[in-house]
Amino acid sequence: MATSTTRTKRGKGRDKAAPARPTQKDIALAAGVSQAAVSLVLNKAETPSVPPATRTRILEVAEGLGYRPNHPARMLRSARTMTFACVIPDITNPFYPGLVRGLQAVAAPAGYDVLIFDTDGRPEREARAIDWLLQGRADGVVATFFHLRAPQLAVLARKGIPLVRLESQHKPDGPLAIDSVYIDNAEAAAEMTRLLIARGHRRIAMIQAEFGPSQRRAQGYGAVMREAGLTPDFITDSAYSEESGARAMKRLLERKGERPTAVFGASDVLALGAMEAARSAGLSIPGDIAIAGFDDIPVAKLLGLTTVRQPEFDLGALAAETLVRRLQPGGLEPPGKSHELKFEIMKRSSV
Amino acid sequence: MATSTTRTKRGKGRDKAAPARPTQKDIALAAGVSQAAVSLVLNKAETPSVPPATRTRILEVAEGLGYRPNHPARMLRSARTMTFACVIPDITNPFYPGLVRGLQAVAAPAGYDVLIFDTDGRPEREARAIDWLLQGRADGVVATFFHLRAPQLAVLARKGIPLVRLESQHKPDGPLAIDSVYIDNAEAAAEMTRLLIARGHRRIAMIQAEFGPSQRRAQGYGAVMREAGLTPDFITDSAYSEESGARAMKRLLERKGERPTAVFGASDVLALGAMEAARSAGLSIPGDIAIAGFDDIPVAKLLGLTTVRQPEFDLGALAAETLVRRLQPGGLEPPGKSHELKFEIMKRSSV
DNA sequence: CTGAAAGCGCTTACAG
DNA sequence: CTGAAAGCGCTTACAG
Structure with a gap:
């Protein structure tokens, strides 16, 4: 009977058994400061406005409670997901894992995670990928589309989501162009x-x-x-x-x-x-x-x-670098560019 | 000069050129209803409390504005990310892409995305994965850990994040046990x-x-x-x-x-x-x-x-099913279980 | 310099 | 039945 009378806001999660994850508010309460001060101390290397003793106390309490920032809340507030989407036909095609590693190699140090979206090369799945991106799931996208063309992809640019296409040829640069990496x-x-x-x-x-x-x-x-x-x-x-x-x-x-x-x-x-x-x-x-x-x-x-x-790792890394650059302040201004990488003929025994 | 005097809340995004994505508030304004009514109509198949004409109008306006729900906001409010994390040593090992596809095959219809986290089989990267999960990035995890043991993983269960391990042997079932899938x-x-x-x-x-x-x-x-x-x-x-x-x-x-x-x-x-x-x-x-x-x-x-x-696709699919079940109301109660799948010796020409 | 307040976009419990 | 309000956890602009 009493189980459903929990009046607290914390009792609403899907699981009542697990102790709630501590929030900045909890830290503030325990440290006797404002929640805003906690946010400041936790996020800035230097906080001239907070006395050193207070700063230390806040950090200790946070450590003691095992505080971890709530990612969704951060995303909502800052309007950044710190995630890149990688839209590809099929991760089981051995070409793509190497590309993904290249992407991750650049994305991770810059603070971005990589989300994989398989389209199976089907038009309806590609359309779903766009829809999904428009929900604000990623800050930027590296993608191979088999069916969608530039006009259908323009919606991403309009919503401020930078896209780097993995292309099979040079695309003209220009103000409306989409960034791309390719080999000829x-x-x-x-x-x-x-x-x-x-x-x-x-x-x-x-x-x-x-x-x-x-x-x-x-x-x-x-x-x-x-x-x-x-x-x-x-x-x-x-x-x-x-x-x-x-x-x-x-x-x-x-x-x-x-x-x-x-x-x-x-x-x-x-x-x-x-x-x-x-x-x-x-x-x-x-x-x-x-x-x-x-x-x-x-x-x-x-x-x-x-x-x-095809230098798949380098293609992924270059695509990620392009995204990172686009996401820097002012990065959306310059026109789309097409980056070519070199291929190499590997002569082996099958010919 | 005037550029920085934008007083609206919408001008704060990282890019001022792109038109803001419409929100429920925008729809409400355009349709002359409350924002809450918009949320209701958009999320429920039936809304007895909203007159049919109003319902239709709301849906039309939403369609017209190209409304897409803001995923981060949803995550924050509902405390669910609708994402599974897949923590593996290395996506370029051809064993894993098949596993990921199995995961996706079950996760996608249930509404979950799959995020890949490569650890390279290194202890510090595995620890980082745990930290990252504690930020609330995923509702559940399928993982292969080379270094972390049950005690170090227990923190996930304590925070209500179900985990399915890809194991190499049977693990005893029990209240404190971790779900696992394995072949002998x-x-x-x-x-x-x-x-x-x-x-x-x-x-x-x-x-x-x-x-x-x-x-x-x-x-x-x-x-x-x-x-x-x-x-x-x-x-x-x-x-x-x-x-x-x-x-x-x-x-x-x-x-x-x-x-x-x-x-x-x-x-x-x-x-x-x-x-x-x-x-x-x-x-x-x-x-x-x-x-x-x-x-x-x-x-x-x-x-x-x-x-x-090893039936990698089935291992992934079974792991995902286990997570989906755990995430249903009351799903966290039953004790952890170890699920065995069968291996098969493939006799070919190399022996 | 210091601290409290507004608000991101959404869901849902609750008052009329 | 109908609609407005509270609040998820966070960041940051702004008032004292």
């Missing part, structure tokens, strides 16, 4: 295609995904093929996954007529799936069929996969 | 060791890491070795990484005397590093040396690595 995907794919041709391949197929960066990569590949008098041969599956890569490779192998001598996966996971399917079909790599990828995920080296190295 | 690591390693012995191996080395689950795995391996009259042969490196695995394998190969015919990596990434080092040394797998791992990360299949499968 078309040129990288072109260079890989040139390598395959130089190795004597003529029938080169590219496995691509329906959306995302494979489009730019396909352009580079297509251009070089045509330049060399060869016919581009695209085979498209839905996602950036080993399953998609294996499925595409199977379809290639089931075709009538001459089979390609080389397959260029628009991403490493696609190439990995292709390798698996090729081996299952009894083909040797690169003897019967050469395979190349794109990304240089950690296992690529172990598997001997020839691929395009 | 010792038994799994024992079974793998039996397999290696059954395949004729006598000199079997285990590559282990200094901290974390490899301890339990080492126990299972050691017990079976001794049972079979063989001498356990441990080689320890610092972390769960390919570099550590490769370094350990190199040290094994540089030893004088007979070299082991099989190497059991306490995790797949250690085994992968070992494979790489063995190949670099000109050894064939499994011809010259057999290699086994633990985890069954996605690439294990492709590399033909014989390993112990």
Whole structure:
């Protein structure tokens, strides 16, 4: 009966058993000062307005009570979450964890946490990410969108939430432009295609995904093929996954007529799936069929996969640096900029 | 000059260019109702106290202004963050992304976001994670700690933050116990060791890491070795990484005397590093040396690595379900429970 | 220099 | 049934 008669404000939490976390008010009460004085002492390295003895007492009481600042309250009051969102298609794609680490490496020292939002590369999930960002969950965003375009992303800028896109090509700088970091995907794919041709391949197929960066990569590949008098041969599956890569490779192998001598996966996971399917079909790599990828995920080296190295850690770190800069006072003024990083062709045994 | 004379409360944000996000107050003003009525209509499916016409008007105005609830404010008021924290050693270890997806799969439909906190398996980072959790950043936690023990984690329970540990063995249930999900690591390693012995191996080395689950795995391996009259042969490196695995394998190969015919990596990434080092040394797998791992990360299949499968997605999902249940009213009462999931030995070509 | 007050945006108990 | 008020924990501008 008496359990529900608790009149105190502290009894309202979801759990009555746990002792309430001490607040600044509790410290103030115990130290005999105002709550504001507590806030001041706890947040400023120097507090000329508070006598040293009082300052010491406040700090001791805070320590004694095990005080920890209430993050939500801080967020509300200061209108800053000290959180970056990282919106990516799929954290299980080995390309992204490295990117996340790069982000964290810069974000953490600057005081920011990193929240991961997976979109699965689906338009409705990307839209949900925007909605979620508009709730004020993060101070800034690093994102890869497969479907949303600049006009749909403009709402973030309008609400003062800086965004850095992970892009697959240069975007023009300008007052309305969105910050981006990228490697030249078309040129990288072109260079890989040139390598395959130089190795004597003529029938080169590219496995691509329906959306995302494979489009730019396909352009580079297509251009070089045509330049060399060869016919581009695209085979498209839905996602950036080993399953998609294996499925595409199977379809290639089931075709009538001459089979390609080389397959260029628009991403490493696609190439990995292709390798698996090729081996299952009894083909040797690169003897019967050469395979190349794109990304240089950690296992690529172990598997001997020839691929395009994207500096994922550096991309993440650069994106985070850009956000940190934008969030400094006045940081929103300068126009959006596109930052290019260099790719590298990693020649291994699969080609 | 006039720029700093903005007297409105809204001019205080870090950026003056962006239009302020509309609040319930703005909607109330535009719709001619009280702010409380707006909150009610926006949050409840049915509002008997608000006339239908008013309800419709409020919803239209909210839509028109592009209203999104302010998440920090909600968190403060309701004392719920609707966020789960996932504290893990290293997101770039391919075991964890699958776990995170399992977590998200259950968390998202229940309305929870997932925040990743990497500890790098270092004690000071684990301590920082606890501190960070005590700031009220998440309603619940799924965590792998290499260093912190139950007494150091008890503070979370005291503050009403439910924790589910990813464990490597059964923990006794009980009122003070911590919820955990696990597979029987010792038994799994024992079974793998039996397999290696059954395949004729006598000199079997285990590559282990200094901290974390490899301890339990080492126990299972050691017990079976001794049972079979063989001498356990441990080689320890610092972390769960390919570099550590490769370094350990190199040290094994540089030893004088007979070299082991099989190497059991306490995790797949250690085994992968070992494979790489063995190949670099000109050894064939499994011809010259057999290699086994633990985890069954996605690439294990492709590399033909014989390993112990841990159902990482299911572990994450089960952990999230446990948290969701704990966070329901009264969910904190029942004693902590240990949930076991089954492992599976994946026999492939590396052994 | 010092301390009390306002207010961030929201939810919900409570008075009319 | 209806609406205004209190208050979550904090930061910071402002009055004495």
